[in-house]
Amino acid sequence: MKIAQAGTIESNDALVIVSPSDKLIVEIDSIVFDKFGDAINQVIVDTLKEHQITCKVVVKDKGAYDYTIKARLITALRRAQNE
Amino acid sequence: MKRINSYNELFNLLNVEDDLTVSFHHHLRNGDYVLNKTMLELDKLNIKNLTLAASGIFNAHEPIVPLIEKGTISSIYTNYLNGPVAKVVSEGKLKDKLIMQTHGGRPRSIEEGELVIDIAFIAVSAVDKSGNGNGTDGSTVLGALGYSISDVEKAKQVVLITDTVVDELSYVEIDGKYVDYVLVLDEIGDQFLIQSGTTSITRNPVSLKIARDTVSVIEETGYLKNGLSFQTGAGGTSLAVAKYLKKKMIKNNIKGSFASGGITGYLVDMLEEGLFDELYDVQCFDLDAVRSLKKNKNHHLMSASEYANPLTSPIVDKLDIMILGATEIDVNFNVNVTTASDGYIIGGSGGHSDTAAGSKLAIVVTNLVKARTPIIVDEVLTKTTPGKDIDILVTEYGIAINPLRGDLLNKLEDSELKIKTIEELRSIASNLVGKEKRLKKSNDVIGYVEYRDGNIIDKIYKV
Known part of the structure; x- marks a missing residue:
């Protein structure tokens, strides 16, 4: 695994950056952190579990919905592993 | 002196x-x-x-x-x-x-x-x-x-x-x-x-759809007629309503009586094209408005009292159509433009609640959700404008009519516009954003919201 990213910092989107790590680290910077910080964390943890991957995830969120964050994370993981 | x-x-x-x-x-x-x-x-x-x-x-x-x-x-x-x-x-x-x-x-x-x-x-x-x-x-x-x-x-x-x-x-x-x-x-x-403060008309397609639907609802409720009076806030979507209203007025050969409030070059154009007889100006948002004020004899100065003081039979009480924005609107049509969803003060009524109270048709135009923050909520954080003064809410997901306005509901019975209850719009918003943690208000009151008549209608709490 190498460092990779997906997404943008446009409104309603999120930029997700993944990098190698032995333990799970999630860093969230969100304009709606107070209301949705927990929800964003949950999506990340669940998605990593589904893919059985442990790594570091940095999210810069501009109010993306859960499905957007999930899609950005999956794309970042593919880029980190394949290419 | x-x-x-x-x-x-x-x-x-x-x-x-x-x-x-x-x-x-x-x-x-x-x-x-x-x-x-x-x-x-x-x-x-x-x-x-x-x-x-x-x-x-x-x-x-x-x-x-x-x-x-x-x-x-x-x-x-x-x-x-x-x-x-x-x-x-x-x-x-x-x-x-x-x-x-x-x-x-x-x-x-x-x-x-x-x-x-x-x-x-x-x-x-x-x-x-x-x-x-x-x-x-x-x-x-x-x-x-x-x-x-x-x-x-x-x-x-x-x-x-x-x-x-x-x-x-x-x-x-x-x-x-x-x-x-x-x-x-x-x-x-x-x-x-x-x-x-000058604002330009939005090019965002969602906002433009909201603006077009707003003009349709004005037409279908019978307010698009000769002699109409009109005011809009300076927000992007509100200004876009002026653009589509202008098109519709030209197409249907409608001539309005006056536009009022903060004046922009856009309203000046409408005056000079004969779409309004008069402008009542409490503040100029741009230099086009200033130029018009000096040049056009039908472009009138008005004091804030003549504009909105409820004891003077103000211009706002003669308004037919008022287009308003909202930071939050709740299922009882109460509007908040005073505090953000994190509790911080970000504005205030300005003329919001004056024009809502005075106008015959007060329409709030807004996206249903902005950057995962639902604009329609169960209860607004701060009540700036009471729900009884708001008649219609237009969003990209549908239009809600205040149940107090049965007359409007009747007129829209056979409409092809997407008429929904405000509760329906609220649940669409909830489903889009997911489970949200509600802000807990503190107990410390730091301010009061005063209605136009001087009554305190809400408190503002410390963040």
Whole structure:
């Protein structure tokens, strides 16, 4: 695994950056952190579990919905592993 | 009337002491030097517990933050509060109270003697030798000065502050008979930032759809007719409504009676194209409005009192159609434009609740959700405008009619527009954003929302 990213910092989107790590680290910077910080964390943890991957995830969120964050994370993981 | 050139000289003449109420208008918007300079000069005299009665407070007023923190300013009356001052007030740094008024409530309270102003500091772009003033002659152009008129008429002492003295004004808006002193400074504001309130019409397709549907709902409810009167906020979507309304008026050969409020070049075009007979102008949002004010005899100045004071049969009470924005709107149609969803103060009524109450058709236009923050909520954080005064909500997911307006519901019975209940729109929003943690309000009240008639309709809590 190498460092990779997906997404943008446009409104309603999120930029997700993944990098190698032995333990799970999630860093969230969100304009709606107070209301949705927990929800964003949950999506990340669940998605990593589904893919059985442990790594570091940095999210810069501009109010993306859960499905957007999930899609950005999956794309970042593919880029980190394949290419 | 005495003309002077320095604050020192001015304060020797004025009786300046603790606990005074000093007032300002916001026609310099984000280019305002006058409020800051005056308050900082007052602070040098080591006085305290001043009440600041400013019709609007913006980003530009950051320099007065330390004066709030140390108690030079201990109370604030305003209609709109944004920027760094809003932040420290939200965090509970203001010693006494914050009263959020409306554009009509402010002149009402001044004229009724509820809000007593000791010294009004009134920025004008030019004065003549008799102490008359206006907002468009001179080198720094402000436009109409509507929000200052009650202050000028009722304050115990009135100081005009300008950078230009002329032999003759092109017209008089501030009557010299009320003026005690004229203070001439090198500059009163930053012309570029004074105009920066100018908004352009949105190109966002979602906003444009909302605007188009709004014009359709105006037409289907029977309000698109000869003699219509119209006002819109300066938000992007609100202005887009003006654009589509104009198209529709031309297509259907409709001629309106008047448009009012803050005037933009867009409304000036409609006046000059004969789509409205008259403009009633309380503040000019751009230089096109200023030019029109000087040129068009049907472009009228109005004071804030004539605009919205509920005791004077104001222009807002003659309005047919009012287009409004919302930071939040709840299932009872209450609107919040005072606080953000994190509890911080980000604005205030301005003319929101005056126009909603006065107009026959008050329409809120907004996206259903903005950046994962639902605009429709179960209960607004702060009630700026009561739900009884809002008739229609238009979003990209559908249109909700206030159940109090059965007449509108009847007219829209066979409409092809997407008419939904506001509860339906609320649940669409909830489903989109997912499970959200509600903000817990603190118990510390830091301010009050005053309705146009002076009744307190909500409290603002410390963040």
